[in-house]
Amino acid sequence: MTSPGMDAASVFLFFTPTALSPILAVALIAFSVLLMFPGGLAWALAKTHGRSDIPGPPGVIASAFCGPCAHRELRSLARSLKAVDLMAFSVGFTRFVVSSHPDTAKDILCSSAFADRPIKESAYELLFHRAMGFAPFGDYWKTLRRISSTYLFSPRRIASSCEQRRAIGKKMVADIHVRMKKHGGVEMRQVLHFGSLNNVMMSVFGKSYDDFGEGGGFELESLVKEGYALLSVFNWSDYFPFLRWLDLQGVRRRCRSLVKRVDAFVGQLIEQHRNNRTNGKAMDDAGDFVDVLLGLEAEEKLSEADMVAVLWVSSSLDLILNICPVGNNHFDRRYMYQEMIFRGTDTVAILLEWILARMVLHPDIQSKAHREIDSVVGKSRPVGDTDIARLPYLQSIIKESLRMHPPGPLLSWARLATHDVQVGPHIVPAGTTAMVNMWAIAHDESIWENPQEFRPERFAEEDVSVLGSDLRLAPFGAGRRVCPGKAMGLATVHLWLALLLQNFEFAPAADPDHAVDLSERLKMSLEMEKPLVCAAVSRT
């Protein structure tokens, strides 16, 4: 903009370096002052007008947030700034707080003010905002939770899927035997990931990888991998909104092309199920989630008055296409399928890989678990879900692994403050993204004795629930948005670990290059940086 009296020459003069320097200098000083604010740029610009008392590093990006060991770096930063209970930091223009203490963790996870989630561009583009994990807190989200807890994660459903999980576990055992014969060692990640993917595929689509035939299983796996990669990308436009239109990292372009492939793939499966139902085949095949959703109307009429009302509103016989709980928020089956596949496969396989690495490193602990399984179950029949309650040491091994290697050290998905709220002695303004550093809490020496030591026995001395009631160890989160798949996930991990230990003794690989390395890499979940390769010696 120029003033009416300004000609082109005076405009030019106005922007000469001499004229600009005082303006630039003032701007730079102002910017530097903002950057020096505790918690950094985004906190300086917050409506608290400089009144925030939450300690935190200055700057525009907490570099600790971006690394492959963000949970470790955030803990060091919080300790050095005496901000264990709550630390503020900025990533671009986004305000963050992170809790590394059970009390403030509870304030965040269990408060209704934090029942929302911030959503990354990739998650939005992949339609996750229509799925349970990222849907805003409200009626639509509640409907999704109700459907999943009634049909997917109910105790009856978990019990009835035991045979499927056992069959997949037995296939993993056979696969390990073959790999051992061939190579003399096994890269466990491949076996576990494949078993886990198969389990989710069976639960959701009623088909295993092989049933999908040539190309089908491969396509699904590549969809999952691409989605996982996109969700894990540190996307600059999430934190610097003015960069969004440039799509510098190509995240939006890749997401859109992935969504097209997912639509085609899943759409075809639903069509197949619908045809089966029309031909009357679904009666003997009512076990998978597509059928559950397709058959929801009838089941809801029997058990869930709420759902009947929802159906009534939608006035449709085909629930999947027409659940309409609020306004025009149409429930779309694709979102739920995508989410179950993404969430279900990685966490279980990743946790089992860590546990087996621990078994290789601690033969004494492994032997104790072997003795327990041998005395309770023996070797003549495979372990089943009902045996797990009588295997307390195995349960302790899993708890200790969740403590030392939580798949979501920062609880994977953050929370968003919907209004100003008190956390500990601090006020956190609306719009702040809140995280809990569960890894830091689970490694805090003021909470856990010798936290660096892998010692399952600690849970025999004091039983700590991992399900979200005790914030000293809440690897599945807590409160309204606690993991709905926790019982299913735990049932799978227990059964498969028991089956693997019943059949094998896990020992170091013969090749010294494959010594167990516990280095971590935080992607969407906390993975072993170097995949576990070990020898699986048959016990049968």
Ligand code: HEM
């Ligand atoms: C060892 C296994 C697992 C771990 C450690 C784990 C961990 C978590 C964590 C930390 C959260 C965030 C909770 C919060 O914000 O308080 C979460 C949410 C979620 N998990 Fe899991 N999870 C596991 C298995 C599963 C499985 C097997 C499924 C489904 C098949 C699943 C589905 C979900 C979904 C849909 C959410 C979002 C819930 C919402 O926002 O309402 N998880 N999980």
